[in-house]
């Protein structure tokens with residue numbers, strides 16, 4: 001992939017986010033090209049989740065621009081934002097499946113209610129996606145009866161059902177028992193190799209190293225380093241990053 | 252029960268200060284020529300609506316005639332004559348004694364006749380006809396006490412009951428200072444209290460006392476020997492300024508007196524209804540089974556009021572909860588004030604206010620008033636339950652839903668509310684069960700719910716406990732049935 005010349009799908013300019021007196025994001029300037037996989041890493045409380053939530057406007061930035069396919073999302077009204085979010089799937093640390101709906105209902109909900117797809121089409125898509133994440137036999141199960149890894153795979157399928165242009169992952173494996181991390185990362189890796197544009201907040205350094213096109217290291221309200229994984233992991237520039245990597249590798 | 256009168260007074264004060272009770276200052280005496288429109292209005296609608304509290308034999312009481320409860324008695328015969336002389340139909344409205352004057356002032360009824368004594372205090376808010384009947388005061392006591400109780404003076408240190416707001420109530424208060432005074436709204440409750448030894452005597456108007464003594468085993472009436480406090484006797488009450496009606500009634504009363512109709516005709520007629528009280532056939536008629544239609548009708552009304560109020564209360568509660576959780580300051584403010592206000596005032600006052608207070612602006616029938624009040628009240632409580640349910644859903648659910656492109660309202664509808672409902676279902680069930688029970692308060696404005704019907708059966712049969720027991724069982728069946736139903740749906744909602 002030639003990242004330098006591809007059109008940016010996502011771009012943030014001077015993004016700033018303040019909670020009360022807490023300046024979480026100070027001045028972020030980055031862009032994501034089509035098909036790129038970004039891994040966002042950094043210490044706890046750095047503002048990674050906040051940044052991700054600013055990308056699809058679940059959190060309103062305090063100032064700055066968030067451009068999706070060239071359109072500044074901070075200028076859109078609620079309706080236009082709802083429309084935009086259809087194109088940006090999001091996967092959460094705690095899965096957030098809808099517990100009152102079965103697996104397949106979870107997946108079909110948005111395509112039917114938001115896009116107005118008919119039931120047969122939505123069902124077909126859902127079944128295909130379930131197969132893709134290896135859960136075709138769980139269609140009629142309720143989320144509570146699934147393991148964490150299975151739930152997270154359903155959550156990914158649910159986001160994919162809207163056929164998004166970008167997928168945002170917020171520590172998708174952090175809440176999982178170690179033996180289930182692999183199955184979720186595998187699904188994500190497959191997605192990446194199919195060319196999905198992804199922004200992944202993760203503590204899985206192996207995944208960042210092997211799958212990411214670029215690693216962003218966030219600390220103190222800034223993206224401190226933005227580099228290819230090989231360069232970042234082998235030659236971190238800032239003391240902040242060196243410190244962070246040392247701690248991670250210790251653990 | 253005494254609370255009712257206090258609240259009524261409050262509602263009345265509000266109504267009066269709102270300045271909508273018409274001309275309160277018109278000085279009226281019997282010779283004033285009439286210039287008002289009251290009589291012509293009554294004639295125009297062709298009916299005279301009379302308010303009464305039918306638990307006061309022989310003045311007015313109810314009788315089960317062919318399965319229907321009819322108000323009969325001396326006052327009703329007089330009303331018939333008054334209406335007849337005006338050339339209109341007589342329509343009788345039953346209500347609590349305490350509500351009568353408010354009903355008169357707020358235009359719910361055209362006149363009130365209820366063995367009501369003409370007192371200066373009452374004459375401040377209504378106009379009275381001439382006195383049509385004056386009787387002394389008796390005490391109803393147990394036969395076994397006949398030797399020890401000779402007058403109110405023998406009752407030092409004991410409890411005397413009287414109907415709240417009645418002349419006898421004041422006589423006991425002023426003269427029997429060594430006795431405890433127990434005020435109740437219903438004579439039937441007083442009789443029950445006497446029979447169950449809660450009180451030792453009841454101060455009653457003489458003909459009433461005799462009627463009860465004659466029809467209740469083990470009770471007798473004796474002269475109370477109260478000092479005369481200048482009572483004028485019973486008169487008919489009309490709205491302040493309704494001189495035309497007063498004049499017309501006075502003419503009828505003059506004729507009744509001239510022909511001595513009360514003693515020759517009205518009292519004996521009333522006695523005939525009462526006399527059957529102890530006969531064998533009456534005993535049979537007094538079995539609860541003979542009154543099954545009353546209970547069925549009562550259950551019907553109670554269920555209807557509850558069902559409608561549950562639905563409206565639920566919808567209103569949902570709306571209020573959403574308003575309360577919304578970011579819109581105005582919606583939030585309205586919702587918070589509404590919920591706090593409704594939860595901070597008694598349902599009883601709300602009902603009285605809607606029926607009597609709002610009734611001044613638009614005439615809302617009692618049943619509708621009751622349903623509106625109970626629904627509005629329930630909405631406030633349901634809102635808080637639903638709000639807690641919505642707040643209990645993790646924020647991640649909203650985020651997941653919004654990230655999929657669902658709008659705020661779709662998220663509420665498809666994701667949050669269904670889950671919230673499941674969480675609050677038991678609390679909601681409790682809310683509805685208490686709604687069934689609390690709906691019983693609508694009987695104070697004369698809605699014919701289960702409580703109201705059991706009152707009628709009590710009055711009709713002179714049996715205090717049995718109708719109450721049946722009523723209690725019927726309420727239990729309804730509430731128990733509802734909570735089973737809620738459990739059933741709860742089970743169906745559980746997926747885990």
Ligand SMILES: Nc1ncnc2c1ncn2[C@@H]1O[C@H](COP(=O)(O)OP(=O)(O)OP(=O)(O)O)[C@@H](O)[C@H]1O
Nearest residue numbers: 019020022024042043044045046047048049050051
């Ligand atoms: N809604 C909010 N209101 C106030 N402060 C918030 C809010 N959300 C996040 N913060 C604060 O912003 C800072 C960054 O939080 P964020 O969750 O973005 O960090 P993070 O990098 O994702 O950390 P972690 O690795 O622990 O998930 C924290 O100090 C947090 O307390």
Ligand SMILES: [Mg+2]
Nearest residue numbers: 048049050171
């Ligand atoms: Mg985070």
